[in-house]
Amino acid sequence: MTRDSVQGALPQASVAESLAVLTDVLIPNVAKGVLIRRPRIVGMAERLGLDRRAVQRLQQLNEKYGRGPLMLQVPGEKTMALVLDPDHVNRVLDQSPAPFATAEQAKRSALAHFEPDMALVSHGRERAERRRFNEAVLHSECPVHGLGERFVTVAREEVDELLHATRQQGDTLDWAAFFETWSRVVRRVVLGDTARDDHALTEALGKLRAAGNWGFMHPGRDRLRDALHERLRRYLKRAEPGSLAAEVARVPISETTQPGHQVTQWLFAFDPAGMATFRTLALLAAHPEAARRARREAASLERQTTPELPYLRACVLESLRLWPTTPMLLRQSTETTLWENGAMPADTSLLILAPYFHRDERHLASANRFDPDLWLKPEAAGAWPLIPFSGGSGICPGRRLVLLVTSTVLASCLSRREFRLDPPSRLLSSKPMPPLLDNYALRFRLDPH
Numbered sequence: 316m317t318r319d320s321v322q323g324a325l326p327q328a329s330v331a332e333s334l335a336v337l338t339d340v341l342i343p344n345v346a347k348g349v350l351i352r353r354p355r356i357v358g359m360a361e362r363l364g365l366d367r368r369a370v371q372r373l374q375q376l377n378e379k380y381g382r383g384p385l386m387l388q389v390p391g392e393k394t395m396a397l398v399l400d401p402d403h404v405n406r407v408l409d410q411s412p413a414p415f416a417t418a419e420q421a422k423r424s425a426l427a428h429f430e431p432d433m434a435l436v437s438h439g440r441e442r443a444e445r446r447r448f449n450e451a452v453l454h455s456e457c458p459v460h461g462l463g464e465r466f467v468t469v470a471r472e473e474v475d476e477l478l479h480a481t482r483q484q485g486d487t488l489d490w491a492a493f494f495e496t497w498s499r500v501v502r503r504v505v506l507g508d509t510a511r512d513d514h515a516l517t518e519a520l521g522k523l524r525a526a527g528n529w530g531f532m533h534p535g536r537d538r539l540r541d542a543l544h545e546r547l548r549r550y551l552k553r554a555e556p557g558s559l560a561a562e563v564a565r566v567p568i569s570e571t572t573q574p575g576h577q578v579t580q581w582l583f584a585f586d587p588a589g590m591a592t593f594r595t596l597a598l599l600a601a602h603p604e605a606a607r608r609a610r611r612e613a614a615s616l617e618r619q620t621t622p623e624l625p626y627l628r629a630c631v632l633e634s635l636r637l638w639p640t641t642p643m644l645l646r647q648s649t650e651t652t653l654w655e656n657g658a659m660p661a662d663t664s665l666l667i668l669a670p671y672f673h674r675d676e677r678h679l680a681s682a683n684r685f686d687p688d689l690w691l692k693p694e695a696a697g698a699w700p701l702i703p704f705s706g707g708s709g710i711c712p713g714r715r716l717v718l719l720v721t722s723t724v725l726a727s728c729l730s731r732r733e734f735r736l737d738p739p740s741r742l743l744s745s746k747p748m749p750p751l752l753d754n755y756a757l758r759f760r761l762d763p764h
């Protein structure tokens with residue numbers, strides 16, 4: 316696109332409309348907690364249907380202003396734009412990190428609390444090196460990570476122990492019990508078996524993430540951050556075989572790599588994967604036919620050491636489509652960019668709201684249904700942006716590892732017990748899937764098959 320082919324100016328929302336985006340989209344998402352969720356606000360957002368309101372707000376603006384990008388009026392020097400068109404989403408994600416940097420200002424100030432040198436908030440040569448390191452350790456392009464067999468064993472062992480313990484809890488499972496098991500799996504996968512019971516590590520990271528939720532408004536907890544990084548250094552030095560820490564020791568690094576900051580991100584980012592897994596259990600409990608299909612696939616865990624579990628992976632992806640754990644994708648333009656209908660100044664923050672695309676019933680027939688086949692037959696969605704793991708060159712390098720661990724945990728659960736939602740009416744296949752599913756309030760009754 317050249318300056319001559321671009322006519323006019325980008326559409327601009329009025330002050331009232333910009334305020335409505337702030338109150339319907341930005342404030343609820345920030346209040347829920349960007350880096351660590353605040354369970355009470357998540358529950359409130361579910362009850363009030365706030366996520367639906369956010370999607371509707373953007374649909375209204377799209378109907379009024381067309382494909383955009385739509386400039387918002389925000390106080391101060393800052394400029395901000397909403398990306399409303401699928402082609403524009405694909406462009407912004409494909410053209411990251413230049414001219415659309417992943418290191419957007421709000422993200423930088425949030426992550427500065429505990430991992431200022433992580434790839435996502437780095438730019439230029441530093442970003443390139445840290446991205447390379449992430450891809451190399453996480454085996455980004457392999458459906459099954461090289462240490463997959465070990466990770467499958469870890470997930471199975473921990474689920475066995477969890478299911479055994481539920482017998483003492485009246486055969487029920489709630490979030491607290493699930494999350495404890497999940498955190499053990501994560502620490503063993505990332506740091507090794509010696510970290511299995513290091514709850515203090517997860518707690519320290521939780522406190523730093525809570526500070527990060529406030530971005531620049533929180534003064535920071537420097538001593539806690541330094542202590543966390545010191546603890547992580549010890550695990551990395553140990554490089555326990557069968558963990559990502561061992562892989563870190565194998566991959567070459569330079570003085571810019573900052574492995575500790577990348578590892579912090581892995582520990583932190585596994586947390587939403589636990590939420591997605593628990594929600595997937597709920598989806599399967601509410602969809603008996605899908606559960607039967609999933610159980611048939613789960614049986615392959617008994618025959619193979621690292622089965623790929625495509626249907627269960629698709630179910631997790633559906634959970635992430637319906638309730639994305641990273642709903643706001645942010646980029647910052649590094650130069651003036653040209654669009655069909657005008658120029659956008661440099662340093663504009665571009666917001667892509669994933670649920671606006673994932674739940675757009677105007678374009679996606681199964682927008683509000685649970686439809687794992689959407690991921691097994693990608694042509695069904697065409698070029699429509701389904702982006703729970705982002706896309707383009709900034710796509711989540713941990714996505715395949717996430718799908719390996721989540722699908723194995725699910726297969727281990729389903730192959731041993733029957734999961735029923737308690738109460739059963741919590742989610743019903745006969746109704747559209749709710750705009751948000753509060754994972755903290757989910758509870759299951761476990762029965763033998």
Ligand code: HEM
Pocket residue numbers: 417434435436446449453580581582584585587588589591635640641643644645702703704705708709710711712713714716717
């Ligand atoms: C359900 C679980 C997860 C989801 C939904 C998810 C999603 C995402 C998304 C949307 C981004 C891009 C964010 C942006 O553009 O602002 C991202 C980046 C990233 N994710 Fe994940 N992620 C998950 C788990 C993980 C795990 C477990 C790891 C590591 C083991 C990981 C490693 C990373 C890294 C290193 C980046 C930065 C990539 C870059 O800047 O190039 N993620 N993830």
